[in-house]
Amino acid sequence: MNAYAKACEKDADLKSFDESLHEGTNEVISVLGAVTDENQFLSLDKLLVAWNFLLKMNENVFEKEYDKAAKRQIGLVLSLESSMQVNIKAMETIRIQVDSLRIVLDSIHLNVDFVLDREEEEEATRLAMQEIKKVVDEFSVKIKEVGENTARCSQCIATGRVIVLQYIIIQTK
Template identity: 35%
Template sequence: MAAVGLVSLLLSKYSSSDKNGTNEPNLNSYTTTCEQRFNKLKSELAAGGKTENYSLNSVKLLCGLLVEMNQNLAKSIIGSKGILKNEELRSLVDLYYESSTKTLDLFNTVEKCTKKAKLSFLIIQTAIKQFENESMDTDFGGNLKKKKKYVETLEELNKVKAMGDPFGDEYKNQLKSVRAEQLMLLEKIHELVVKIDKKKRKLKRRRRLVAIVYTAAALTFGAVETCVCIAFVPPLAVNSAVAAVTGLNYMIGTGGVLVNEVMKNREKDLDRQKDVVNRMEGNTNVNIQGTNTIHSLVEKLIMSLSLILGSVDLAVVNREEEAVKLVMEEIVSEVAGFAKVIKEVDEAVATCSTCVASGKLEVSKSMSSKGKKK
């Protein structure tokens, strides 16, 4: 009978998609892979944090992951029809953009402050050279007007002291703002994920209800069809009744299948939205790790410079020859480490800035592409 065929089709369509759990199998695969790689990255960075040794390789690994994830996000937006017509999702993508821009601005500030640190380093090198020259100078004017030793060295050290800490309030305030923006973005992402999941559960319940209602209706009319066939009525009336019931039965069954398809397509649309949201969450987490890594390197640089500035203060305050000599020997031993950290921060910031800028451009192109297709 027609009823049995349509009922079987409706139930099979419902149960097959229900077993899969999601209409986008790539979504689960992406989420699992992303989580594994992100956890591995966190472990490596955590190990570096314990020893205060964030290698450039770790930074490159982090940035490589960020570039790849931004490319995936761009592909996800391009491959999803009308994905940015959803206002909530569109505003979230815009917020992700704003957060990436602020992260990039922070890295630019770090770069600017590092240039100041380089200038301090050059002055310190000049002071060391001056100290070496003055240490070899034995002519202090004889019995005439006595020339004080290390005067020119102290002049250079005063310049270093005047420059102070290159990472002042501007960097600290910017870092605070970026972190607040990143956390707010993660919160918004979580809220949208919860909302999408709730819609998916509601759709699943509705599809289940549709399957039950249309199946019950089809079976009811199937029973009527059977009753008509065995009823003691004239043959012409039987044929007419069977035709009417069968036609109605077919309409009910077909309607059920169509409604099920519409709901299933809506579920797929929600899966695609969730895919974009998941990718943004992954990218934001990598941005946060990048910010934390750069900040740790900056703190290392500040600590290295503060040790030198402490020595400079001692020399400037206590201008005695022996005191200046001891302090300069201390500075000479510390300056190599200072130069190394400057180089680390410089390279890490350049790498991270390139990656964040590249990611923004990648997603920007995809959004422009979607806009042209509308």
């Protein structure tokens, strides 16, 4: 009992709950005691006093549980929103990189067309092939960057799934 009294001193919510519990209990006891002293039957009004007290206690418990659940859901939504923002940025980066790859491919295509149009000039062909090699190397680097960003995006999605699963598991306990 001493531990409970100390906890009430430290926690304002617990102290408020304890005070309302004492007030309600005293009211119910006094109503029931008055009926017993007078050898009377309980009137509807006196039963309502007891009923309202029990209802109020039940509402307090329900409200606390509701607040906890709401806070957990808000945390989940904020976490998922953060992950979603990261994914949106990663997808935008991937889109930009894919557009860049299209430009590189167009450049390769133009160089190949140039080489095919100038079959007779060996020096022009060699220069065009060197340019194509350089562009293909850039293309390879850009493909690697797209792959890395795609992997990062997939990791964010996997993390979001884990967060949702953890939330579901916690809710079922």
